[in-house]
Amino acid sequence: MQIEFAPHVEEIKRALDNEIEDSNIIADLKKLLEYRVPLNEAKRSLIKKYGGSEKSTVRKLKDIQIGEHNIEITGQVVEITRKTVTIKNSEKILFSGVICDETSSRSFTAWSDFNLNPGDVISVTQAYVRNWQERPEINFGPRSKVTKLTTKIQVMEDCKxxxxxxxxxxxxxxxxxxxxxxxxxxxxxxxxxxxxxxxxxxxxxxxxxxxxxxxxxxxxxxxxxxxxxxxxxxxxxxxxxxxxxxxxxxxxLGNKIEYMEKEGLKIGDLIMKDGAYDIMIEGNILSIRPGSGLIARCSECSRVIQKGMCRVHEKVHEKSDMRIKAIIDDGTGALTLVLDSRLTQKICGLNIEEAQKIARINMSQRAVEDDIKRKILGRRFAARGNMSKGEFGITLVASDAWEPAQTIQEQAQKLIGRITG
CATH class of the missing domain: 2.40.50.140 (Nucleic acid-binding proteins)
Structure with a gap:
């Protein structure tokens, strides 16, 4: 047996009820890898081909990771809703909700009706984890087995x-x-x-x-x-x-809590948060990211698309839109600031029709991005919106943006005053 294949062959054999020659497993595995099938997917494919079944890996909810397959969880259904989605021009009913154990709570999607209700304690095998809005979401697919239990989930009672x-x-x-x-x-x-x-x-x-x-x-x-x-x-x-x-x-409560809105948060402090709602920041535009200017969206789901192809609805009629994706920095940190077409027009004085005219004259949509750079690069802006942290960094999707009334000269004088004082 070739030593580099040894642990993978042993893993496949442990999932089988029948004996398969090591040489046959290696030959089949090599063939799949030559076709650039990912190793984990290749192993799952061979286990299925040989009539075996993978043993699920037991996970606590706080430990699950995006991309995991064939996991086993036990938890209590907290909430469940029913929704209809369109997948490849066909409607399908899904069930989504939240499940919790003694360590955490996670969202889930069930692709079949397992007759789940809030309060049910269930054991799920052969589940998998997908990325949903930069968070792990558990999926109960066609191979998943869901069993209702009579036990209860013990959640720590003492909470500060x-x-x-x-x-x-x-x-x-x-x-x-x-x-x-x-x-x-x-x-x-x-x-x-x-x-x-x-x-x-x-x-x-x-x-x-x-x-x-x-x-x-x-x-x-x-x-x-x-x-x-x-x-x-x-x-x-x-x-x-x-x-x-x-x-x-x-x-x-008998006493009243008073909310005092802050004029602006430091980006360096925001980096430490998981996400933030309706906050204000202020900083200088350091760069304009690719994907700014004129874009096309799916007429069905509004996802950004390329060449009329949506990853969910395939070939669709596209609708024109405009946005800015900029890097804004306040000296304590930086994040990506996203402005929609309304705010792009507000700070650049450029609407979609005018942007399309610029693209036609220059025979390139890149000309719109260049025009935006000329107008706002290096300038100072304030923005308000929701901040999220994900795979691609920290992003603030703005609900409003404006140029502060305070001039650079006034800010410099304040800074000099703090240094000398």
Missing amino acids: LKKLAELRDGDINVHTQFIILNIDIHEINTKDGSKKILGAIAADEDTKLPVTAWVLSPALEVGNSIDVKNAYVRSFRGVPTLNINESTIVTK
Whole structure:
């Protein structure tokens, strides 16, 4: 046996009930690798070919990693919703929700109806983990086996009071306090039909955070300061969101929490956060990233597309759009600032029609990107929006952007004053 294949051959043989010659396994493995099939996928393919089944790797939810296959988890279903998606021009019903164990909570998608309900404790084998909004999401696919258990998940009862800024994706049994700034009630589709849920913006003394309540408590009213116990955190679009369900204890506080909005946060401080909601930053534009200027989006899902091809809907009618992806730096750190077409027009004075005209005259869409560079590179801007941290770094998607009234000269004089003083 060739020594470089030895551990992989042994792994394949352990998953088989029948004896296969080592030389045959090596020959088949070599053939798949020659066709550039990834090694892990090649091993799974051969196990299936030889009639075996991989043994699932037991994982706690806090330990799962994007890209893992054939894992086994045990947890309690916290919430579950039903949604219809279009995949390759065909509609399919999926079930998505949140599952938790004693270590963390994670989102999941079930590609079949396993008759799951909130409160069910389940064991899942042959699950896999995908990237969803830069977070690991567990998927129950066609090969997954879901078993309902009679045991209960033991969650640590003692939880210390946390500030909103301390909350992280996957936190369970959360105890926090905040004031409700606004509320929006809307309907979603669950497996049992339509259901009303409450979306709110909460704040403590220095931090805002979105809240989703799956039950409508009388204490959840605008202006109320409340204490929340046994909630959990799930990130949405990179921003930690506090979730309240049937197990959460919601109590109205006698004292009122006052939120004091900060004029601007240092980017260096933001880097330490998991995500942030409705914050302001200020800095200088250091560079304009590729993908700025004129872009094309899918008419179905609004994803950015190339040559009329969407990775979900394949060949589609494209719609024109415009954006800026810039690197902004305030001296303490840098992040990617994303401005949509409205904000691009606001700070560059350039709308989509004018951008298309520039591209036609120059016979290149790159000319639009160059025009944007000439107009904003090196200038100082303030921006407001949501910050998220993912595989490609830290990004702030702006809801507003503007040029501060304070001039560079005034800022320099202040800096000199601090140094000399």
